[in-house]
Amino acid sequence: MASPPVLFLKNTRLTFGATPLLTGADLVVGEGDRITLVGRNGSGKSTLLKIAAGLVEADDGERFVQPGKTIRYLPQEPDLSAYANTLAYVEAGLGPGDDAYRAQYLLTELGLTGEEKPAGLSGGEARRAALARVLAPEPDILLLDEPTNHLDLPAIEWLESELKSLRSALVLISHDRRFLENLSRTTVWLDRGVTRTLERGFAHFEDWRDEVLAEEERELQKLDQRIKAEEHWMRYGVTARRKRNVRRVGLLADMRRQKREHRGPTGAVRMEAAQAEAGSKLVIEAKGLSKSYAGRPIVSDFSTRVARGDRIGILGPNGAGKTTLLRLLTGDLEPDAGTVKLGISLEMQTLDQRRASLDPNTTLADALTDGKGDWVVIGEEKRHVIGYMKDFLFTPEQARTPLSALSGGERGRVMLARALARPSNLLVLDEPTNDLDLETLDLLEDLLGDYAGTVIVVSHDRDFIDRVVTSVIMAEGDGRWTEYAGGYSDMVAQRGKGVEARRAPDEERTTRPSQQTTAPQKTRSKLSFKDKHALETLPGRIEALTAKAAKLKAELADPALYGTDHGKFSRTANLLANTEAEIASMEEEWLRLEMLREELG
Template sequence: MPLLSLTNVSLAFGTHILFDKINLTVHRGQRTGILGRNGAGKSTFMKMLDGQHIPDSGELWIRPGIRVGYLTQDLPSADESTVYDIVADGLAEVGALLKEYHHLVMGDFDDESMKQLTRVQDQLEAKDGWSFGQKIDSIIEALDLPADTPMKSLSGGWRRRVAMARVLVSEPDLLLLDEPTNHLDIPTIQWLEKQLESFRGALMLVTHDRAFLQRMSTSIIEIDRGNLRYWDGDYKGFLTFQAEQLAAEETANSQFDKRLAQEEIWIRQGVKARRTRNEGRVRDLKKMRDERSQRRERQGKANFAVETASRSGKIVVEVENLSKTYDGQKIVENFSTVIMRGDRIGFIGANGMGKSTLLKLLLGQVQPDAGSVKIGTKMELAYFDQLRDQLDLSKTVIENMAEGREFITINGKDRHVISYLQDFMFTPERIRQPVSALSGGEQNRLILARLFSKPANVLVLDEPTNDLDMETLELLEEILLEFDGTILLVSHDREFLDNVVTSSIVFEGDGVVNEYVGGYADFIRHGGRLPSINKKLLADK
């Protein structure tokens, strides 16, 4: 018996049709990757399965009594709530009692608190709450989470871990994961892969991480122009299937358009085309016109390039015996390297190890405790911020991009801002919407549009792949490979690192930082292994 089924389900937002009479059946044990371009409806699809969106028509059936766990793209708020509080929220009413109990036993005892403690204990015993408490403790221990630390003290990666713990603690039958690897470091992604491989329920996930998708999914669904394209197999097999399907569609459309053109010529021949014996042919032509008008064309690909500056000096940065300690923790000790013009360097390590601090050291934004940093000449820097602080959410896309200009200069040629944004797959309607209405992937594309519009010979990219669709991700790879400047890339996307970087600076723990030729796979091939993060290193360094 299936856990969930969709029958002729349709959903539209205004005139924008997201799903057009789609059908799907989900069984226990399925692990399905959900693909589609930014804006195709992947997150809306997941919210519909979670009951947050009601279909306009058709039937969405979920087996009564099953638990649905949903991990959204959004991070938990960085507020005063503790890690324990957020994880316990995954258990609804019992979780609220466990939170209250946890705070009472951690506080000072007086007569009033003892009365409250007795009341909460009685309620927990009535609801078998202690077994649920063990689940919370187990998941917190498994993820090495600091239970009593407030969320405001945690980095994005740690808050992502907490969100994952909140979902997993309920032991759902259907697990919906929307970009689960965003903000996670490689050790945590690998831990998550092991957890999900033993998961017995049904798993549906949206992810841009191709290595994660290849390992986790046994089937693929692509949301394409309101329809679902299903593939029973892994991601690499789907790519071949997708190419064959699109080629067949293109051939069929071409043949249809040729036949329609011939019929249009025929109808214009005049009176004889409208004689009674040809009325059937006229009706067929009208049907063909209707069919052609309803065809939903596949959206064009993004098309962008970097605005290149004059060349930097041959040596970009030279470091000798660099050491830095932050908040009592060794970030880097006695590290030396020379970064040359044209190098593409990946920074690899667990969250909190000090990747951001080392970047700031290399760029002269932070001073070392010991050692020297010599920065080369003629550097023009462009910086990609994973937290999207460069965007004003209250302003429109074009206001964020134009900054008061009507035209921008790209490689010596003036481009209208609207035309330039269309290269990044923003439609005229989308260009005039506030940034707050954009998906995470669209916001990242806007940051890339701003970044690549400014002359640069050094690109500093901090997690640039988050939320991008596969096609834009692959195009970004191509652009970075063609860029003749220097690239400093922080990423936990293993395949992206392997495809882009020429060498890797790896944080191996306790201040040990080494440089390796090649990407992540090369590092592993040479016997490398990333340590798990220490709980003392909570904030981004």
């Protein structure tokens, strides 16, 4: 029997300026649900999540949350400025009765001490603190917007395990396919302002989406045929039956309006890479590379050969030295020992994870043309910058927009567009998947598959690594790196384990002590009459209330109740919440008295 929703949005509508963003979006969250919310960048996923959290008010539609249910929302850009340190920030998110120790436990698991000052936090550290804040209370509903951004692989796998152990309902937005496949049981697709629901996990989404779009295309073709038939009748059909004529004129007008107002699927990113001459077969040869900082070895006696056409993935936890190894291999950093030999005629293009090469004051058009006019040259093809922008889902109106005004996903697409427009036979990609939507990731994977040159990629996205690379260089700790054939899954099979968190040699992993219930102190020799009476009567009262709660749940499970009598649905939901709270209170009182009875003997 289906449980009643603890949160739902119905027919949600929202317009920004003159552009409708949401035109009829629904979201239903039941107890313990595992929902992924998917859609293109800019489709309104984050906005819908904020409406569900009560942070943004829709122009129209209904929002309902069962009374007494708690919601926590993870923002993409948390603000910690009002707090002394990360521990104070996380503790401020706890409610009455929440386990105060979880704040420190979660911060430790996420690689923070709790003493970090907000002013000195990186974007990734602020996100991890925000994750600890929303997880600490173990709320009824968790709304998580890109929770894996800026997390390394050990943290992502830990987060998966933590979320699986919670009783909270989850609504997730993420570009990490493996993360979504492992956690979701329902998929909600936000497309052109409305939502469609698949009662299966994300692993089944893409096949279903393609079927939906194919059916939509077939229906549009049928509409075209009906319009042509009606237009032919209007020109050549019998005109004596005036009433029928008027009806069919109206029908034709309706069909034309339906076709005119039809919003097709959002345009796809079009990617192609400008490729340089192939160059030599040997791209990189490294022998005995070593590099240390402050006495700590980052790379120790590492050797490898990279040939033309190889796809190399570099994996390891944050702080292992992945970017340092990348810079050593590409000649951007001098080793303490060892040598690096680069191939002849090497044309390298780099996508860095911090988007550092983007001047925030530069306009979008100038960033793509290097300020040299209105044209982009890709290989032997000359493209106008507006047309090239459209390939990456930018509108002509954004041509003079400064990069500082773009979202993280849009800046990621700018970096891709710049890197792919320049001739290369070696692509170096440092965290290329950050802030990209799933369909853009698909196209990037396809492009890398067709790319004739060599690719070196640093990424925490397990699915992306599996799909793209031919071998993995893995951080083993203490500066040791080992190369494994295949992708991430192949590496795990050969190594026997995945990426582990990096810890200082003398650091011991904090373990969470088991919760202990403090026994009442012995302040009297026997139970009072009132306590004895409560011990005798509470079990019967709890049983009666449990039966009442079961009856209320059965009423709410009726799918017709909400649609036919919304007022009764709300009253019943409120009564159920109050009944369950009363049961919990009675159970706690009975447990306290039973422990007191045992203590007194």
